[in-house]
Amino acid sequence: MDVFEAVAEPNRRHLISLLAERERTAGELVDSLPALTQPAVSRHLRVLRETGLVEVRPDGQRRIYALKPDGLQRVDDWITPYRRFWRDHLDALQQHLENE
Amino acid sequence: MDVFEAVAEPNRRHLISLLAERERTAGELVDSLPALTQPAVSRHLRVLRETGLVEVRPDGQRRIYALKPDGLQRVDDWITPYRRFWRDHLDALQQHLENE
DNA sequence: CACTTATATACGTGCTGAGTTATAAAACTG
DNA sequence: CAGTTTTATAACTCAGCACGTATATAAGTG
Numbered sequence: 001m002d003v004f005e006a007v008a009e010p011n012r013r014h015l016i017s018l019l020a021e022r023e024r025t026a027g028e029l030v031d032s033l034p035a036l037t038q039p040a041v042s043r044h045l046r047v048l049r050e051t052g053l054v055e056v057r058p059d060g061q062r063r064i065y066a067l068k069p070d071g072l073q074r075v076d077d078w079i080t081p082y083r084r085f086w087r088d089h090l091d092a093l094q095q096h097l098e099n100e
Numbered sequence: 101m102d103v104f105e106a107v108a109e110p111n112r113r114h115l116i117s118l119l120a121e122r123e124r125t126a127g128e129l130v131d132s133l134p135a136l137t138q139p140a141v142s143r144h145l146r147v148l149r150e151t152g153l154v155e156v157r158p159d160g161q162r163r164i165y166a167l168k169p170d171g172l173q174r175v176d177d178w179i180t181p182y183r184r185f186w187r188d189h190l191d192a193l194q195q196h197l198e199n200e
Numbered sequence: 201c202a203c204t205t206a207t208a209t210a211c212g213t214g215c216t217g218a219g220t221t222a223t224a225a226a227a228c229t230g
Numbered sequence: 231c232a233g234t235t236t237t238a239t240a241a242c243t244c245a246g247c248a249c250g251t252a253t254a255t256a257a258g259t260g
Contacts, residue, residue, distance in 0.1 A: 002108075005108045008102075008104040008107075009247090013104075020182060025206085027206065027207080030206095030207090036248095036249080037249075037250060037251085038207075039208075039249085039250075039252095040248070040249060044248090046209095058257095061258060062207080062257090063206080063208090067182075067185060069185045069186045070186045072186070073186045075175075075179060076179055076183060078113070079176055081120065082120060085120070086172070086173045105217090109217090111218090125236085126236075126237055126238090127235090127236065130236095136218095136219080137219075138237075139219085139220080139221085139237090139238075140218070142237065142238055142239085143219090143238085143239090146238080147217095160228070160236095161228055161235065161237080162227090
């Protein structure tokens, strides 16, 4: 699975947002997604690991998950060339409003 | 389907990149993806339409597709808060190198 | 060491997405 | 108007993903 598919799943985006605040144990992340079972969250975390979006380190019995800095950069690199499309569009709108 | 899933599909990302250069007819887009049949491309275009990423206008028998300016902005809005993660990471790396 | 806690994996299931071929719908062309 | 071109939809198949239950693995605890 690539990073685009990883990020397409809403629960995984939720996990990313939680890890953006601070690193958390697998158990904390399981508790944060009450609609899912523990194995379901564990498998989402595996996907995030394998796509380079998060990293884990063991802390005794626990696993501490943290957001990896450059994981999402590949998505951002892809979107960057297109950013001018809506920026130009906004500029055109602003200009139109200013001319009123 | 939401915009994240729409963009997760490589052929659709390819279509987006083609439409970023210039608007094109459905037929030109079909020719640009020789690995796919015409109906397959047509359904990808439907997905891009329904997720607000492209727009169509008829030109007689043809349909002219164009990239919609603000379609990808929802993805960019989502990724923006996380951008500081790798930017800060780069800053830390730069600082480290400067201190050498 | 027996028991519990924390996390990951195995396995089976249902659903959805992406692809195909066949066909419909609509606009050109002689 | 008959035939062709262009595009979209219908019907179907297949693969993969996300899920749950059950189980394995490993580390704490008494």
